[in-house]
Structure formats: C-alpha cells, structure tokens
Amino acid sequence: MSEDHAPRPIRVALSNDYEIALLGLAQMLASYPDQVHVVALTTEVAMTHDPDVILFDTFGRLFEDDPKLGKVVAENDALVIVYSWDDYPEEAARRAGAAGYVSKRASAQELVAAIVAIHDGHEPERVEDDGEAVMTWPGQALGLSQREAEMLTFIVRGLTNDEIGRRSYLSINTVKTYVRTAYAKIGARNRSEAVAWGIRHGFESTDDTGL
Template sequence: MIRVLVCDDQVLLRTGLVTIIDAQPDLEVVGECGDGRTAVDLAGKVNPDVVVMDVRMPVLDGIEATRLLAGAGVPNPVKVLVVTNFNLDEAVYQALRAGASGFLLKDTPTAQLLQGIRTVATGAALLDPEVTRQLVGKYATRIRPADGEPQDIPLTSRELEILRLIALGLSNQEIAETLTISRETVKTFVSRILAKLGLRDRVQAVVYGYRHGMLD
C-alpha cells in the first residue's frame, strides 16, 4: 500500500481527493489537512510515502511545507506531489526548487493523478509535459548562472541530448521513440545522468541543467 497524506485548504476538493485516492486498492490516505504546518506535523506522525500538496494555503504555504518535508538537508525526506490550480506561477517554480518530486494541475484527469501518485512513490519524478515546457521557458533565464561563472559539464553528448528531451517533458518511452533506442537504454542514461550530477530526480536535473548552462 502507498500511504498518502492530502493537504489542501479547500475542504470540498480535499474531500474529493481523499475519496478518490482511498478507493484505490493500492493507495491509502493516512491523513488530511488544510495547511502546510499541519502537513509537516502530520507527516512526522503518519509517515506517508507521498504528500499531495496544494501551493497556496494559510499558516504555512505549500512551498515552505515542501522545503521542510523534502528540501536539501532533510534527514528523511518525504516525496511531495504538488497539485495546484496555478499553471505558470512563481509558486510552482519555487515548489519544484524546494524539493517537490512532481507537479500536476488540479484539472488533470483522475487516472493521471492516481498514476502520478504511484509514479512519485516509486522515486521517479513527474512533471506535466506541457507545463514543464512553459515553466522552464519562463524561468530559464532566472536560474542560469551569472556571467563568468565557471561551468563544469560532466555529461557526454548523448547524455546532454537526453537531458534536453527530459527538459521538454518527454517520458522515457517518448525519448526512446525520438532517439530510436530502447526504453531500458533511456532508463540507464537517465540513471547515469542523475548519478553524475549527484541529483535525486528528473526535476532536479532540469533545474541543474539550466542553472549550469547545459540547456538553451
């Protein structure tokens, strides 16, 4: 069973999410709340595998809650899937930088949302492809390095090519079809990229790529 904590300040929406998630044979809602502070406190008590997190909430917003649950230096990070109404929003960018493992819009089809929870639970990252393209495009200049900052690009040309496709929001299968290689080969390359860069997931890889001038 995948243990899920749902955090959203809209009661009706939160209730709907809890009902949908709890109806799945492999998913179990172990807690729900309406603000980030309670989410952080509850996570320490119920030990969720995934926190489904809204962004804009009272007391403590989803960004800071994500940072406390999954940010750099957290001893036992929790996987966070951000689900929000906001598409190209500063808060979404900040949530991903804070350590979120994935991001989906609230109007995402139910089946895709449920699969997103399962995907994040496995340790993989998840980004809505269209949102990824727009989000990265909007904030790329902000996260690029300052002029004159030394660049160290330890990736091969093939690894860079795959990183660029990841930045476009392509799945492993779509990358495999684009490059005419097997899905397993893509998975191997992705794992190698993360290992070389010392990163946790695809989200961090995309941010890292732009910050270090690897992506245009």
C-alpha cells in the first residue's frame, strides 16, 4: 500500500502536561473523524494505545531544555509532531527528533491536513501568520491570554520571574507584566494565591522530567 493511500483514520495520541489543555486540542480534532482518530490524551511519556502519530503540544513548556520531548521521541515508535507557538521554534523541535512541526496559528482543518501530510511523508503547507490563533488553552474562558496562562503554569511549577525570563527569552519586565495582568484576571494578590488558584484550576503539571 502506498504512503498516499495509507489507512485512515490516522491514530493520534495527544501529549501535554495538562489534561485541560489536551481536552481543548481533542475538541479541535473531533470534527475530522474520517482523517484522524484520537486514541489517547496523555501526560505520560510512553504511549499505550499504539498511535501512528503523537501530537506534542508545547503549552507550558520551554524549548531551551525540554527533556520530555526527547523522551517521547526516544520511547515511542510513532511519529512525533510538535504543535507550538513560534517561541518554541521548529529548529529546537527538529533537534529533539520531531518528525514535523505545526504552528498554533493553524486552524483545526489546517492542523488535520498537516498531521495527514507528515504521516504520509510530505511537508505540510505553511500556515500564514494572520495574527489570529484558534487553539484553546487553560484559563481562556476566564480571559487569560496564552502568555498569561503559561506564566501561571511556570509559577505553579515554582519558577521565579528571573528563571521564567531566562528560559523563555523574555525580559524580566515583560514577564512581570504578564504575571501582573494574570494576577488581576484571577483575583490573586500574591504568588501564594496564584499557585493555589492554579492548582484548583488544572495548572499543576504532571510532568516529572523537568522543564
């Protein structure tokens, strides 16, 4: 059977440290059952449902040193596709062994098309930067931006503002701005209150491989 006529739907496992992030991603793919079938939503490294593709969502992760991606690639036979914003660059994903990379600017249809293309051994079409992202993320319904939500994940993990800035290549003032606006939106007056809010709302990571 040729690659262009590989069996459908493609079996896809969704990987991230946060279950609520995975639920949003699963909803995006649910409208394309003839092309992709989500077989697992997992925070673990090893896959147990024999997927064809692992879609590795980088929400809450920093690219500078991401041992989990390397472990996911090394410990599974499936193709690993990184799904990320531009601040987790494609070069970093490729160095870790990812078979493909899809920008979070992609619509659900574009994401599915990219999964199919990479699975079949082709380069997916590049997603044009129109400034609009369609991905859902934890806290979005409460008005948190993607960046504010990620700042909360790092805070819950125990990183200081300086550590967040160094690892994400953001200035300390930029980090403080995101943290301040996130606090205002969740009603937190200090870091302890922000951590408690984050744990209650699913911002506590299950990852034990480090950032």
